[in-house]
Amino acid sequence: MREAGLYKKLPRCLVQCCLCRHFCRLSENQRGLCGVRQNQAGLLVSLNYGRLIARAVDPVEKKPLFHFLPGTAAYSIAAVGCNLCCANCQNWQISQGIKESKNPRPDFASGTRGVRQENNFLFPGDDVSVQEVVAEAVESGCRSIAYTYTEPTIFFEYALDCMKLARQHSLKNIWVSNGYMSKDCLNEILPWLDAINVDLKFFDEQIYWQNCGCHLAPILENLQRLAKAGVNLEVTTLLVPGQTDKLDQLGDIADFIATELSPDVPWHISKFSPEISYLLQSYQPTPAGLIDAAYEAGLKAGLSYVYTGNLLNDGRENTYCPCCRALVIRRRAYEITNYSLAGQCPKCGYQLPLKFE
Ligand code: SF4
Ligand code: SF4
Structure with missing residues (x-):
């Protein structure tokens, strides 16, 4: 636990957190x-600083x-918590800070936005120094540190300290x-950021809000x-039947990546497993046809x-x-089984924009 960064002190012992787009205004406690993140006597405190739930x-x-240091290992860490509460979350035990039972989600719609009502948020894990x-x-033997599993924004202070020290060690x-x-x-x-994968879960304001x-x-x-900053960027969309199964929405996501980011930004479309989700157990797994449709939408968008x-x-x-469709890297699950000439196409010689250093 330590004083948070990125917040404002307001009159009457209020604070406003400026770390994420919720901009929560918090009174004492x-x-x-x-x-x-909690208002403690007019100071905003990061409760999960240095407490890791996963390594x-x-x-x-x-x-x-897939395009950043392929074939290498990433030392992956997470602290408890998340600024979102996605119904499809597959890491809900640690993102929502609840171990056994599923407490109600924060009530975003009732005007209590900006405050987490329940106070039984757990902080399991180990104290680990940067x-x-x-x-x-x-x-x-890792080449990188990955801030992952939950949302790194909510352990920003700790992540930033790690990122600075990591650079000194060529990570x-x-x-x-x-x-x-x-x-x-x-x-x-x-x-300090070298690469990022961002979820673009939907292209629909209402579904984003509800889910x-x-x-x-x-x-x-x-x-x-x-994309403009030149960070190695990849985008992921989990295909949730009933939410991400409209072809125009998938086309919108693919178009946005192609036109507003770059056609070279990889798009990962992944299968949804309802049984491990936070609140969508009654949903169906992603059907093969939907994966095919999303894949085609991506290619069609360029x-x-x-x-x-x-x-x-x-x-x-x-x-x-992308020029001649020859195989450049073969993967099986997360393992690379074959790759050629540092990202160069073995057939036509095209240099793919992969980062090896
Ligand atoms: S959700 Fe957390 S990180 Fe986001 S503004 Fe509120 S207190 Fe800050
Ligand atoms: S899916 Fe990601 S963003 Fe959503 S609650 Fe889980 S960890 Fe947070």
Whole structure:
């Protein structure tokens, strides 16, 4: 626990958190919607600083990042909490800070927005110093540290300290994010950020609000900014039947990536598994036809790299040359089984925009 960054002190002991686009205004003892930032006597405090709920060595492909340091390992960390509360969340036990039972979600619609009502938010995990994180990443042969599993924005102070130290040890920094951070947050992390995968879950304001409790526009804005800043950017969309199954919505997502970001930004479309979701157990898994339709929508929009996720032995996890469609990288699950000449097409010689350093 320590004093948070990026907040304003207001009259009458109020504070306003400026870390994400909720901009929660909190009176004494109240916590923000993320549940992990609290007004303590007029100071905003980060409750999860240095307390890690997950540490693991993952293939960077699991983030998923397919065009950044392919075939390397990323030391992956998470703290409890998230600024969104997606009904489809597959990590809800740690993103929502609840272990066994499913407490009601924060009530976004009732005018209590900006305050988390329940106070039974748990903080399991281990106290781990920034130095330990970096040392473990180096010792385990990782090339990067990934801030992932939950939303790195809500452990921003700790992530930023790790990112700065990581650079001194030649490690790259990767965020896996919902993209709902504030402009100030993005300003702080951009100088230290090497790659990011952002979820673009829907292209529909109403569904974003109902499913996740957030707005679409700030996420699009942040994506544009990340693309302009030259960060290695990849985008993921989980295909949820009943929510992401309208072809025009999938086409809109693909068009946005192709025209507003770049046709070279990889788009990952992944299969939804209702049984591990937070609140959508009664939904159906993504049917094969929907994955095919999304894949086609990506190609039709002019995207050079569309990948399917959570499907085994689907050739669409491979990287193909956008010029001649020759195979450049073959993947099986998260493992690379074959790749050629540092991202150069073996057939026509086209250099794909992959980062190996
Ligand atoms: S949800 Fe959390 S991070 Fe976002 S503004 Fe509120 S307190 Fe800050
Ligand atoms: S943003 Fe990600 S981690 Fe947070 S609730 Fe949504 S799916 Fe879960």
